[in-house]
Amino acid sequence: MSSETRTTESAGTAGGPPDAWREAIATRRTQLREGQIVPAAQAQPLSAELSRRRFIRASFWTGLGATLLGSVGLFLDFFYPRNVRGFGAPVPAGNVKDYARGADPKHFLEGQFWIVNLDPAEKRPGGSGAAAGLLALWHKCPHLGCTVPWRNNFTFEGDTGWFRCPCHGSTYTKAGVRVFGPAPRSMDTMKIDVDASGNITVQTGARVPGGPDNPQRAIQAPGLAT
Numbered sequence: 378m379s380s381e382t383r384t385t386e387s388a389g390t391a392g393g394p395p396d397a398w399r400e401a402i403a404t405r406r407t408q409l410r411e412g413q414i415v416p417a418a419q420a421q422p423l424s425a426e427l428s429r430r431r432f433i434r435a436s437f438w439t440g441l442g443a444t445l446l447g448s449v450g451l452f453l454d455f456f457y458p459r460n461v462r463g464f465g466a467p468v469p470a471g472n473v474k475d476y477a478r479g480a481d482p483k484h485f486l487e488g489q490f491w492i493v494n495l496d497p498a499e500k501r502p503g504g505s506g507a508a509a510g511l512l513a514l515w516h517k518c519p520h521l522g523c524t525v526p527w528r529n530n531f532t533f534e535g536d537t538g539w540f541r542c543p544c545h546g547s548t549y550t551k552a553g554v555r556v557f558g559p560a561p562r563s564m565d566t567m568k569i570d571v572d573a574s575g576n577i578t579v580q581t582g583a584r585v586p587g588g589p590d591n592p593q594r595a596i597q598a599p600g601l602a603t
């Protein structure tokens with residue numbers, strides 16, 4: 378006799394909750410009926426298992442790559458320079474008509490430069506070096522970086538009017554050529570653009586190390602007093 382049969386027989390021999398439990402247990406089949414066959418579990422084909430792993434691995438790497446790409450994109454977007462103004466960007470510097478030939482250099486603090494219209498007739502030691510045209514000079518001293526002022530009342534070697542660094546005394550002509558002091562070179566120059574209306578733009582990001590040829594870097598422009 379099977380355990381199913383025994384359980385069924387004992388059910389109802391006592392009243393109350395224990396009988397209810399027995400009945401519940403009796404309805405559960407714990408053994409197979411005679412001749413009953415349990416179908417064998419279907420084995421997963423090996424190729425299907427492999428392709429599933431491949432799919433999971435590909436999903437993982439795709440997700441990781443997308444996350445990294447997104448992070449790099451955000452980083453570049455955050456640091457990409459937009460609406461750059463002032464030093465390092467193009468800085469307007471008035472019109473050619475604003476610059477009298479041989480006048481004192483004009484300072485543009487925003488762009489950190491001086492602009493001068495050199496007079497070829499100014500042959501004094503601190504003058505133009507016989508050059509003509511517009512020249513933009515970075516106001517940063519090539520020695521240790523102090524701001525170099527134009528000193529129109531400073532006298533050096535019998536001549537008055539020089540760029541003179543207040544830190545260690547490096548001295549430069551009106552064209553920024555070094556004549557004295559610890560600076561390793563002349564004042565650096567910046568690229569100047571002039572449009573058809575004579576408006577001047579100084580490309581403060583386009584700087585060239587200064588040298589004795591500074592005067593020859595001056596540019597001519599229509600409407601400029603020369």
Ligand code: FES
Nearest residue numbers: 518520521542545
């Ligand atoms: S920083 Fe100008 S001379 Fe030293």
